[in-house]
Amino acid sequence: MPRDQFSPAQAQEVAAAFAAHQVDYMFIGKSGAILLGYPGTTQDVDVYPRKDPENGARIIGALKDLSFKLDPTLEDEIVQGKDFVQIKSGPFDIDLVFAPDGIDSYAEAKSRMDTSSGFPVLNIQDIIASKRSAGRPRDAVELPLLEAFQEVYEKRKIR
Amino acid sequence: MKDDDLEDFRQQCERNLQRSVADRMRYGFCYVYKPVLDDAPWRSFDSTAAYRKWCRENLPEYLGYGEPDALQKEILNAA
Numbered sequence: 001m002p003r004d005q006f007s008p009a010q011a012q013e014v015a016a017a018f019a020a021h022q023v024d025y026m027f028i029g030k031s032g033a034i035l036l037g038y039p040g041t042t043q044d045v046d047v048y049p050r051k052d053p054e055n056g057a058r059i060i061g062a063l064k065d066l067s068f069k070l071d072p073t074l075e076d077e078i079v080q081g082k083d084f085v086q087i088k089s090g091p092f093d094i095d096l097v098f099a100p101d102g103i104d105s106y107a108e109a110k111s112r113m114d115t116s117s118g119f120p121v122l123n124i125q126d127i128i129a130s131k132r133s134a135g136r137p138r139d140a141v142e143l144p145l146l147e148a149f150q151e152v153y154e155k156r157k158i159r
Numbered sequence: 160m161k162d163d164d165l166e167d168f169r170q171q172c173e174r175n176l177q178r179s180v181a182d183r184m185r186y187g188f189c190y191v192y193k194p195v196l197d198d199a200p201w202r203s204f205d206s207t208a209a210y211r212k213w214c215r216e217n218l219p220e221y222l223g224y225g226e227p228d229a230l231q232k233e234i235l236n237a238a
Contacts, residue, residue, distance in 0.1 A: 138223030140231035
C-alpha cells in the first residue's frame with residue numbers, strides 16, 4: 001500500500017542503526033550510487049550484509065531500533081541469510097541482498113569498498129557490474145548513465 | 160542515447176558531486192508507489208535469481224523488471 005510518510009534521510013538512519021549494532025554491510029545498487037553522487041533517484045535502500053547468523057541477529061536489532069515491524073518468520077529468514085529479503089514494514093523500504101548479482105565474494109567486495117561519502121558503499125565499478133548482471137530493462141536504461149557517472153567520478157578522484 | 164545527451168548528463172554529475180551527501184540524499188531518495196511490489200510487508204527468496212523470476216512473473220511490465228528487449232540486451236551485454 002502507498003506510504004503516508006517518507007524520509008529521504010533513510011540511508012543516514014540505516015547507517016546510524018547498523019553502526020550502533022556493529023552490522024557488517026555495504027550500501028549497494030542505485031542507493032549506493034546516489035550516496036557517491038550519482039544524480040538519480042530511488043525510493044529504497046539496498047544493503048549487502050555479510051552473510052552469517054551473528055550479523056543477521058545484529059541486523060534484526062538495528063531494524064527494530066528503526067521501528068521496522070518484524071515477525072518471527074522474517075527474523076528467521078534474516079538470521080538464515082536468505083539471499084534476498086525485501087522489507088516494507090518500517091519507515092522506509094529496505095532490501096537485504098545477501099547475494100547480489102555479479103558479486104562473488106563479500107570479502108573481496110569489501111576490500112574495494114568506497115567510504116568517501118562517509119558511508120560504506122560498494123565500489124562504483126562493482127555497482128555497475130552488478131546492474132549489468134541483473135539484466136533487467138531498468139538496468140539497461142541506467143547502465144549508460146552509471147558509466148558516464150563513473151567516468152566523471154573517477155576523473156574527479158584523480159584531480 | 161546520443162553522445163551530446165551524455166555530455167549534458169556528465170555536467171549534471173559534476174554539479175551533483177559538488178553537493179553535500181545530505182543534499183544528494185534529499186534529492187536522490189523519493190517515494191513513488193509501485194503496485195504489487197509495495198503491497199506486501201516483506202518477502203524473501205532463496206536466491207536472487209528466484210527474486211528476479213518473481214518480479215518477471217508478477218510485476219507490471221512498465222516497472223522494468225521483466226525480460227529485456229533486443230536493444231536492452233545489447234546495452235547489457237556491451238562490457
